[in-house]
Amino acid sequence: MPRCDEETLARRGALSISRCAHCDTISLHVGGVSLRLEPEVLHHLWELIGVALSAPSVRRAALSFDRPRAEAS
Numbered sequence: 001m002p003r004c005d006e007e008t009l010a011r012r013g014a015l016s017i018s019r020c021a022h023c024d025t026i027s028l029h030v031g032g033v034s035l036r037l038e039p040e041v042l043h044h045l046w047e048l049i050g051v052a053l054s055a056p057s058v059r060r061a062a063l064s065f066d067r068p069r070a071e072a073s
């Protein structure tokens with residue numbers, strides 16, 4: 001079995017996503033941890049993250065994160 005030949009698809013800070021040209025798996029790298037996934041599993045993960053991010057408590061947290069903090073007076 002040939003070794004994986006990964007091409008980086010996207011990178012931001014400590015996060016990156018790569019694809020193997022031999023076996024078509026997608027690797028999700030988060031710092032020192034890597035998850036090697038079949039492409040369809042990545043799509044399920046993407047959907048699941050979307051569901052989690054649409055939860056009201058997460059939306060409220062995101063809104064307060066985007067909003068500039070009020071200056072202390």
Ligand SMILES: [Zn+2]
Nearest residue numbers: 004020022023
């Ligand atoms: Zn591979």
